[in-house]
Amino acid sequence: MIDAAMTLLDEAGLDELTTRKLAERLGLRVGAIYWHVKNKDELLAELADRIVGEALAEPLPDMSTTDQLETTAMALRRAMLDHRDGARLVAGYAVPGSNSLALADRLIGIARTAEVPLPLAAHACDALLSYTTGFVLQEQQQPPGATASGADEALELSGLPHLAELLAAGIPDRETAFSAGLRLITAGVIAK
Amino acid sequence: MIDAAMTLLDEAGLDELTTRKLAERLGLRVGAIYWHVKNKDELLAELADRIVGEALAEPLPDMSTTDQLETTAMALRRAMLDHRDGARLVAGYAVPGSNSLALADRLIGIARTAEVPLPLAAHACDALLSYTTGFVLQEQQQPPGATASGADEALELSGLPHLAELLAAGIPDRETAFSAGLRLITAGVIAK
DNA sequence: ACCTGAACACCGTTCAAGT
DNA sequence: ACCTGAACACCGTTCAAGT
Numbered sequence: 001m002i003d004a005a006m007t008l009l010d011e012a013g014l015d016e017l018t019t020r021k022l023a024e025r026l027g028l029r030v031g032a033i034y035w036h037v038k039n040k041d042e043l044l045a046e047l048a049d050r051i052v053g054e055a056l057a058e059p060l061p062d063m064s065t066t067d068q069l070e071t072t073a074m075a076l077r078r079a080m081l082d083h084r085d086g087a088r089l090v091a092g093y094a095v096p097g098s099n100s101l102a103l104a105d106r107l108i109g110i111a112r113t114a115e116v117p118l119p120l121a122a123h124a125c126d127a128l129l130s131y132t133t134g135f136v137l138q139e140q141q142q143p144p145g146a147t148a149s150g151a152d153e154a155l156e157l158s159g160l161p162h163l164a165e166l167l168a169a170g171i172p173d174r175e176t177a178f179s180a181g182l183r184l185i186t187a188g189v190i191a192k
Numbered sequence: 193m194i195d196a197a198m199t200l201l202d203e204a205g206l207d208e209l210t211t212r213k214l215a216e217r218l219g220l221r222v223g224a225i226y227w228h229v230k231n232k233d234e235l236l237a238e239l240a241d242r243i244v245g246e247a248l249a250e251p252l253p254d255m256s257t258t259d260q261l262e263t264t265a266m267a268l269r270r271a272m273l274d275h276r277d278g279a280r281l282v283a284g285y286a287v288p289g290s291n292s293l294a295l296a297d298r299l300i301g302i303a304r305t306a307e308v309p310l311p312l313a314a315h316a317c318d319a320l321l322s323y324t325t326g327f328v329l330q331e332q333q334q335p336p337g338a339t340a341s342g343a344d345e346a347l348e349l350s351g352l353p354h355l356a357e358l359l360a361a362g363i364p365d366r367e368t369a370f371s372a373g374l375r376l377i378t379a380g381v382i383a384k
Numbered sequence: 385a386c387c388t389g390a391a392c393a394c395c396g397t398t399c400a401a402g403t
Numbered sequence: 404a405c406c407t408g409a410a411c412a413c414c415g416t417t418c419a420a421g422t
Contacts, residue, residue: 018394018395018396019395019396019397020394020395020396028405028406028407029406029407029408030396030397031397031398031399031406031407031408031409032405032406032407033396033397034396034397034398034399035404035405035406036405039396039397040396040397088284091283091326091329091330091333092280092329092333101348101349101352101355102351102352104355105351105352105353105354105355108354108355108358109353109354112354118354118357118358118361119361119364120372121354122358122363122364122369123364123369123372123373124373124376126327126369126372126373127323127327127372127373127376127377129326129330130322130323130324130326130327130329130330130373131319131322131323131326131373132326133326133329133330134283134321134322134323134324134325134326134327134329135318135319135322135326137283137322137325137326137329138283138321138322138325141283141284156293157293159294159297160293160294160297161297161301162297162300162301162304162310162313163293163296163297163300165310166300166310166314169310169311171314172311172314172315177314177315177318180312180315180318180319181315181316181318181319181322181323181377183380184316184319184376184377184380184381185319185376185377185380187380187383188375188376188377188379188380189376191379191383210413210414210415211414211415211416212413212414212415220386220387220388221387221388221389222415222416223387223388223389223390223416223418224386224387224388225415225416226415226416226417226418227385227386227387228386231415231416232415385422386421386422387420387421387422388419388420388421388422389418389420389421390417390418390419390420391416391417391418391419392415392416392417393414393415393416394413394414394415394416395412395413395414395415396411396412396413396414397410397411397412397413398409398410398411399408399409399410400407400408400409400410401406401408401409402405402406402407402408403404403405403406403407
């Protein structure tokens with residue numbers, strides 16, 4: 001059931017993930033869905049939790065504290081990117097009681113082993129999670145035929161000198177942009 | 193038209209912001225909506241842009257570079273919090289060509305006046321925007337009767353020692369949590 | 385220019401009734 | 404225990420036709 005929903009999500013995206021299409025894929029009538037699951041929101045919550053679970057499954061090699069924090073955040077990003085609209089799902093339906101809490105606990109734990117005081121560790125965890133989901137959300141937003149690379153259609157840049165300069169200098173790819181933001185956050189944690 | 197949509201959003205939330213309810217509020221039939229606007233997505237994009245515009249309207253007093261960056265991010269947070277589901281709207285429908293670009297340009301500009309090199313300034317801008325929308329998204333998520341303060345219903349904390357400790361120590365309020373994350377990012381920008 | 389009437393192709397959810 | 408049939412109350416969108 002949830003497996004079928006997951007593959008339907010991956011193939012069709014969140015907007016097309018409908019109870020009726022799910023039923024059809026399972027060879028059932030719509031109503032049958034509601035024997036397995038209370039409602040659609042519960043279904044989506046389970047999907048979101050599963051995605052966060054994939055991030056959690058990633059092993060953590062021996063490395064510096066900041067690298068461990070960054071690796072964990074990158075695992076979350078990977079897990080969300082691995083599923084269509086993954087970030088929207090996690091941001092919108094991931095619910096306490098589940099893997100999200102475990103992920104938060106892991107992040108705080110990493111910071112604490114480096115003797116980071118609890119309040120700062122909590123804020124760092126919060127910042128990393130908000131940043132990561134915010135970043136991937138934006139990343140997965142441009143959906144259909146966004147011209148993959150190069151300066152695409154001339155958007156209005158008059159009055160936006162810095163963006164113009166940035167466009168001329170070349171926009172960095174998503175990977176390095178994400179890592180750079182991550183570094184800004186984690187550096188602040190141990191520097192304190 | 194967009195004004196009516198905005199107040200409907202504020203009163204009813206994004207899920208209840210429906211073309212039919214909007215028409216009813218305007219004393220029209222549904223079809224009439226589509227004379228004013230191409231489709232619902234365009235309507236939502238205009239709302240999102242308007243919200244970002246409110247953030248842009250906030251004046252920037254004379255202060256340190258990091259304070260200016262933080263003030264700008266806080267203005268965006270305020271603007272999103274000022275409207276029901278503001279973050280979901282901005283994250284999901286804000287589109288280039290509009291106030292989002294102006295906001296990004298402003299952030300990069302602030303960093304650049306402090307002689308931050310362009311690539312770092314761009315990454316800082318990216319990080320601040322992703323963090324802020326991610327944070328407020330989460331903030332506006334718990335919708336209905338989330339027990340406002342205090343440790344609410346016992347969620348399962350076995351195996352989550354750090355979260356348990358955090359809960360015992362008291363969860364910091366959203367304001368200071370947001371500021372703390374902001375500081376982590378901005379500190380990294382000038383420290384470099 | 386601006387709107388109505390009326391339809392089309394969808395949704396999520398419920399619930400008696402079947403097996 | 405698991406599913407069907409059939410309905411209910413909604414959606415967004417289109418488009419001829421009216422004024």
